[in-house]
Amino acid sequence: MTFAIDHKSPIPLHIQTEELLRKIIKQPQYVKGKHLPNEIELAKKLNISRGTLRQAINKLVYEGLLVRKKGFGTKVNNVVSSKALSWLSFSQEMAVRGIPIKNFELSISWVKPEETVANFFEIRGNKKVLKLERLRGRPEGPFVYFVSIFHPRIGLTGEEDFSRPLYEILEKDYQVVADLSKEEISAKPADKFLADKLDLDLGSPVLIRKRFVFDQAERPIEYNLGFYRADSFVYTIESRREK
CATH class of the missing domain: 1.10.10.10 (Winged helix-like DNA-binding domain superfamily/Winged helix DNA-binding domain)
Incomplete structure (x- = not known):
């Protein structure tokens, strides 16, 4: 060149x-x-x-x-980073950075929501919701395990092609626009489940990103958990001091 x-x-x-x-x-x-x-x-x-x-x-x-x-x-930098200035879906984040992504696992189930999820969605705990689990990463290995739970109001059936970008499916197929994200970041040592999923030693650090997603009317549409290998992900926050 x-x-x-x-x-x-x-x-x-x-x-x-x-x-x-x-x-x-x-x-x-x-x-x-x-x-x-x-x-x-x-x-x-x-x-x-x-x-x-x-x-x-x-x-x-x-x-x-x-x-x-x-x-x-x-x-x-081969460590994936995410900046909290504006938010994108995972697929969009990786596309912007030119990082090729592979889906290692994908599973769909209908479950009764835990109390935290039911309260967020403001639904009864006995009403089943769609749960999407995906293990994703670079072609050479996974670095994040996602759990997405969707409000039944959206109308997802579980038959969707989830190899497509998630928010593209919601917007184009169901006219639901993901507009607002509220996030919580924490960390914990990997238990056996996460260690197996992310190919980590038991007790290795895992970064947890909890994302609450709302539509344009600020109605809840998705409860999302992302469990990242701490050695493969950096979360950057940019803020401006008010004068």
């Missing part, structure tokens, strides 16, 4: 550099773990200042696409 910056372009150099880096890190050799060229060497090759290059690299580090280690250099 040719490394080039157009110094006659009206686009700022750091923006051009950032976009070039985004293309570079998608190359197979970098995805597989090769380090980026030395900063001094790369800045010289692009005929830009090291400060301009570092500004672009810092942006990608912040986004979780690159990781920099003192004494080792900069490389593609």
